[in-house]
Amino acid sequence: MNENPLPLSSAADLFSFCPSGKDEASSVEVTWPDGKVASRNVASGEMNSVLEIPYPRDEDRLQDPAPLQCGQGFSQQENGHCMDTNECIQFPFVCPRDKPVCVNTYGSYRCRTNKKCSRGYEPNEDGTACVGESVPATVQ
16 A cells, blocks of 8 residues: 555645734645645644644544634635735725825735826836836737
8 A cells, every 4th residue: 555645746735824913823734736635733832843744544534624713914715715805995995095095915905195107107016106017028
């Protein structure tokens, strides 16, 4: 019987979940290329360590995953994963009048001024200057 059904070089998706207001993971979830999932809690002493999470065998009884807590700026989806919340859509008036343009970022948002730019230019990310518009590349 093959002890390791996947080659050691097989990549797996890894997610770590940080509770709201904390900068350390409470649990980790690994999804293997064949769709099998293994998850477990992470102890505070395991932070910044290499964690060994073995490939789940069919005869192993997987425990229910640890309850998931999505951090601030994220919401839990039906599949159990945390996804970035678009605060700009969810809260349309989140920005003050002096910086009315909302820009969604990963796990948060920021507000910028509504800078007017000449033709061929657009505001930079923070709205403080005008930069040349990006033109999509064409294939010939």
